[in-house]
């Protein structure tokens with residue numbers, strides 16, 4: 001059956017490929033009690049699923065990658081062993097017979113018991129094996145649900161797989177980076193959630209907030225993804241596929257053409273220079289930054305170094321990462337943000353998740369509450385500052401008290417390093433993110449105390465409009481054109497420019513072509529964005545004229561009618 005789904009567009013481009021359901025089946029298991037006469041059948045259903053899963057795992061052997069074949073075999077052996085473990089198969093069978101529950105529930109319950117046992121292991125390697133237990137049970141659950149995991153028919157197919165997930169955490173998504181797949185779809189999430197930001201960084205079409213995609217799409221369904229429109233076509237006919245193949249090649253051609261702008265200066269038609277910097281999550285993102293001609297890193301989200309691991313990165317590891325980013329940029333500025341953990345980026349070590357994490361112990365609040373963690377990072381950052389042009393950026397500051405406390409930490413760390421004879425740049429610029437309304441409305445403290453500012457529109461919009469950026473139910477309320485948001489942006493940029501304090505925007509708004517000219521009109525001269533958006537933004541800047549932009553921007557600022565504002569924006573972008 002063909003049908004279309006609509007979600008929130010995250011990352012441009014067209015993908016055509018087959019669905020690969022990323023299972024979160026475990027979370028979705030319901031419990032029901034069976035009449036006595038059906039218990040026997042339920043046990044048989046479980047046995048059939050176990051048998052089918054075993055066949056699936058054995059079949060996977062045929063498709064093992066040439067590289068890392070030994071690891072792949074070891075992984076399959078382990079999964080086969082877990083599948084046959086009495087704690088899973090026999091215990092689930094007995095539970096169905098004893099409690100007359102459904103097979104899914106029995107499996108989930110046994111899995112939780114086994115996972116708890118693994119979690120109690122002292123050995124980190126053994127503890128990690130709980131993930132394998134979960135993966136095996138998910139595979140069985142998929143089979144029980146009638147959506148068995150499929151085996152890719154050949155290694156080439158991998159490249160066109162489209163991941164379909166109910167939800168993916170930013171931590172999980174970053175691990176997929178080196179993998180081969182062509183697009184990502186999720187039921188949950190807003191377009192500025194960190195999951196969406198990481199997806200954008202992968203430069204693959206991505207649509208989030210699809211609500212029921214994982215339920216409606218089956219493994220192996222043919223899909224067309226239009227990442228610009230947020231549209232997913234399921235099992236389209238041949239004509240549609242041909243049409244989208246054409247669009248896909250046009251899109252690729254456009255991308256190819258943009259590459260010519262790589263070393264062009266980003267100047268407006270009237271000769272005003274604009275700095276175009278890149279946002280990165282890891283130092284290994286640098287090749288893409290260079291390919292897209294960035295003149296610096298405007299935001300290195302250092303917290304990604306802390307995710308997906310059992311132990312925290314120590315000073316040496318952090319130092320090596322920061323140094324490689326700074327050295328890799330050959331003297332161009334590298335702005336490293338102190339870790340913004342909490343909210344939707346939790347360390348495994350986090351002891352508790354706050355009831356409202358976006359308003360909880362996040363970013364600088366967490367740093368100030370965990371001085372040891374913060375000091376370790378500051379030492380690593382300052383040491384790396386000796387190797388190039390580095391700046392330190394502090395997220396989520398709300399006002400003078402936090403600024404002072406932060407600066408005091410930095411100055412103490414500098415004293416400590418000096419006393420130990422360790423080199424660092426004594427003048428390393430310290431900047432603050434403007435991402436909560438309180439910060440935008442207390443600019444004097446920021447301008448007095450800090451060397452530069454960077455506006456995080458993702459959070460600034462989230463906190464101004466009171467919409468959870470990870471919640472697709474309120475994603476339609478995310479509105480960079482809301483008069484309150486525009487007021488804050490104009491205020492911050494204007495005040496910073498008047499005080500000669502450099503200011504940039506590093507939230508997703510900076511890379512949205514619809515807003516490039518508006519931000520220029522507000523006085524912004526430094527943008528930082530996902531590397532994949534840099535060249536298109538440069539093209540937009542090259543065709544923009546400030547004398548034309550300014551009067552229309554003023555009209556937008558003085559309007560409060562959404563329709564009129566959209567009309568004016570269209571005029572600005574004509």
Ligand code: PEP
Nearest residue numbers: 435456457458459506507
């Ligand atoms: C922002 O809030 O706009 C920002 C750039 O920071 P992050 O997206 O990492 O919260």
Ligand code: MG
Nearest residue numbers: 435456458459
């Ligand atoms: Mg932010």
